[in-house]
Amino acid sequence: MLTQKTKDIVKATAPVLAEHGYDIIKCFYKRMFEAHPELKNVFNMAHQERGEQQQALARAVYAYAENIEDPSSLMAVLNNIANKHASLGVKPEQYPIVGEHLLAAIREVLGSAATEEIISAWAQAYGNLADVLMGMESALYEGSAGQDGGWTGWRTFVVREKRPESGVITSFVLEPADGKPVANFKPGQYTSIAVDVPALGLQQIRQYSLSDMPNGRSYRISVKRESGDTQPPGYVSNLLHDHVNVGDEVKLATPYGSFHIDVNATTPIVLISGGVGLTPMISMLKTALQAPPRKVVFAHGARNSAVHAMRDKLREAAKTYENLELFVFYDQPLPEDVQGRDYDHAGLVDVKQIEKSILLPDADYYICGPIPFMRMQHDALKNLGVHESRIHYEVFGPDLFAE
Structure with missing residues (x-):
């Protein structure tokens, strides 16, 4: 349990860490990979090259500090992180390694401003966060190993x-x-x-x-x-x-993830995807169309038919199932793409154009695609009056969705 003094120090220094967050996290990864090169097998090195992992972790550290009085407000975020860690096979013994090099990076970047009192407070805060995540991940591992056909590891x-x-x-x-x-x-x-x-x-x-x-x-x-x-x-x-x-x-690895539909519910679902973001939607769609049947509205955006995956199967499903309403948006249609046959609307996915179909009582909304796409759809749904609790999203890669 963190003392109030520790919480106060963490909150007070959070803006300083936010200001230097990217440099701290860049230093952290450099130190950690030099000391433990085997961890490069766990981390996404393409995201390292693009700086995305550094940005995501810096934001996560700042969000934790800002919410340290009531970390329960971050439980949805922590659940996403725990699922990702479980899918990577993160082990409890790796947490002290991360903590050691994160604190060392804070010292190195902040210099004399990183007093022993500040370092001690952040060490305690990190230890508390690590305990929460390790507990969540342990439960995920146990659940995976205990189900029929389940396993742990690879x-x-x-x-x-x-x-x-x-x-x-x-x-x-x-x-x-x-x-x-x-x-x-x-x-x-x-x-x-x-x-x-x-x-x-x-x-x-x-x-x-x-x-x-x-x-x-x-x-x-x-x-x-x-x-x-x-x-x-x-x-x-x-x-x-x-x-x-x-x-x-x-x-x-065993399947994980907190972005999923409730298979026992009968309330409507609205699926909104862009590009390869349709992949989890296909699983949701095929399941929702089975018993018990649910009203499903699927709005998908692609550049054109050349890159529109599974388009024929989706059109066939829309003809077969009365409870499915499909809307396809092409923002760069080819000359041979015919509106009304290959796609329904020209341009990016615009929920305003289909609001009569998607504003359904007790509906849940699932968004997946590039981050700018998801931001746009999220904001558009909010502007139509959809409650935040009804909007669910999946990020491919480091979670840079929230700013």
Whole structure:
């Protein structure tokens, strides 16, 4: 239990850490990777190159300090972090390593301003946060190991099918090499895949949403090739597209994630996705259309038909199920794309255009896509009067959504 004095020191120094947050976190990662290079196998090195991980962690530290009087207000955020950690296989013994180098980085960047009293207060605050996360992660690990088909750590899977879904997205159907059942998952959750990346000389781990409904036998992931036009190319996505084929083996973690639908509910759901953000929505959609049937509205945005994954199957589903209403937005339609056949609206997804269809009693709203897209949809829903508690979102990569 933190004393009030410790809380006061943390709150008082939070603005200083926010001002120097990026430099502190950059220093932290540098120190930690030099002392423990094996941890590069756990962290996303592409996000390191782009500085996204540093930004996300700096914001998380500041948010914790700002809410230290009542950390319960951060439980949703901590739950997301715990799920991500569990998918990476984070271990309790790694927390002291992070704490050691985080405090050392604060000392190094702040210099004489980082008094022993300040360092002591932040050490206690970090220890308290670590205890909370370790408790949450332990419960997740126990739950995974205890369910039918569940496991902890890494399990070997075999690629049984590799299927292009569009010009940039490919699906992989993965079955366990031991032939035993796999754990069920909540529609919207993700799995982690671990592969060796020769270009880095490291193992790298990525999370990919499960893009089919649970079946107890296999998992499907649908991966967008990150070409690197405006940033470093995706190490893992390109490796999967170019070098992982049917019959190859990969390692998977048990599914985790707090972004999912309630499979027992019967209230309406509204799915809003952009680009590869449709992958968790497909799992949600297919499950929601089964018993008990629910009203589903699905609004999806893509540049055009060339990159619109699973478009034919979505159109077919809209014709088959009376409880599904589908809206497709193309912001860069091709000359051969026909409005009314290939897409419904030109431009970015605009919920205002379809508000009569999406403003449903007791509906929940799920958003997934690029961060600017999600911000826009979140704000648009709020402007239409949707309560914050009804809006759910999934971020691919470090959570930079909140500013």
